[in-house]
Amino acid sequence: LGERLVRLEHPAVARHALHEPVGNGxxxxxESVPGDRWVFEANEAFPEELGGRPYLDRYVYRVIADDATQASALRAGEVDLLTRASPANLATFRADTTIDLIRYDDRDYDFIAWNPRRPVFAEAAVRRALTMAIDRPGIVSAVLEGQGAVAVGPVGPWHWAYDSTDVPLPHAPDSARSLLAAAGWADSDGDGVRDRDGRPFRFTMYVTPRDKWRRVATIVQSNLRDVGVDMRIEVREVPSLQPLVTSPDRRFDAFMLTWIPDEMLDDRAMWSCDQLAHPVHFASYCNPDLDAVLDSLLVVTDPETYAGLVDRYNEILAADQPYTFLFYPSHLAAVRVVLRGVEMDARGNWLSVADWWLEPTAR
Known part of the structure; x- marks a missing residue:
């Protein structure tokens, strides 16, 4: 591949890679239709020494945002696999003999990105207050039905160097109120919303239409209201949200997203000071101490030193809270029993895709 295609650190090339990816699998x-589907066909020339031609002639990755629609499509045989079944549908799937469930842990975490270019989010103490106001254990219980854990930072239990003794910021509304008050945010007019210098603590949270995000956003909205912060929820489809959060001027207050970190923890595009214009540098966050950690993670070979760097990575972001790291979800894939050979783990949803095959009756 030419340099034009592989130098993904350049923002313009990164945008190109999102829409016209190049691969050799x-x-x-x-075919790709943004916000709708990706269509793949078997690579007849895939080398025999790497496994040869895959079993399936073709597979279609569809984007179905609504959890109920996903479940209906699976049960009707319109799709054969849901890589991440909604917890709300698990009871239905478990009762259906045509569906198998595969449990796996992935590298992903769910988060709220705060835009520090907005004055209300400019201070780390305020961002910590917001995180402590949010009942993340309650979200894991109510929305994920216990299928996950409250997140500490970007590196979760999937990674060998993750420190299981690390404790996330607690749900502590009184401490959140104290931090907000110390930062000068007080309800001066008794309307229930804190203000500072005549400006109310009010903002808009963007979420996509998926049921999970609506439910999380509603809980977050209630939690923040309890500490005097007025959060408005705006639902946007991914194609309309993407340019707002990836453009260099970051046209958002806050939004929720799921992120799957690089296996090698090369997260410089998301956090490094010299990558502020990169599409995925959502938080416009710059900390030279973190830059040094991220650079060192790519060159250190001693396991003990490396583990210390991973811990420091989580520690810095836990202190500054450019994101509220919500949770590390555990996943269940829902698969029609006629689709065989499916395996998933932290290496990816498509780990065994070349070995998937359909029962003859389903072809």
Whole structure:
């Protein structure tokens, strides 16, 4: 591949890669419709020494935002696999003999990105207050039905160097109120919303239409209201949200997203001071101490030193809270029993895709 295609650190190239990806695996991308589907066909030339041609001639990755619609499509045989079944549908799937459930842990975490270019989010103490106001254990219980854990930072239990003794910021509304008051945010007019210098603590949270995000956002909205912060919820489809959060001027107050970190923890595009214009540098966050940690993670070979750097990575972001790290979800894939060979783990949803095959009756 030429340099034009592989130098993904350049923001313009990164945007190109999102829409016109290049690969050399067992399948070829033959069609992509933003926000709707990706269509792949078997790569007839895939080397035998790497496994040869995959079993399936074609597979279609569909984008279905609504959890109920996903469940209906699976049960009707319109799709054969949900990589991440909604906890709300688990009871239905467990009762359906045509569906298998595969439990796996991935590298992902869910977060709220705060935009520090907005004055209300400019201070780390205020961002910590927001995190402590949010009942993340309650969200894991109510929305994930216990299928996950409250997140400490970007590196979760999937990574060998994750320190299981690390404790996330607690749900502590009284402490949140004290931090907000110390930062000068007080309800001066008795309307229930804190203000400072005549400006109310009010902002808009963008979420996508998926049921999970609506439910999380509603809980967050209630939690923040209890400490005097007025959060408005605005639901946007991914195609309309993406330019707002990836553009260099970051046209958002806050938004919720799921992120899957790089296996090698090369997260410089998201956090480094010299990458502020990168599409995924959502938080416009710059900390030279973190830059040094991220650079060192790519060159250190001693396991003990490396583990210390990973711990420091989580520690810095836990202190500054450019994101509120919500949770590390555990996942259940829902698979029609006629689709065989499916395996998933932290290495990816498509780990065994070349070995998937359909029962003859389903072809």
């Amino acid at each position: 067992p399948y070829r991308l033959v």
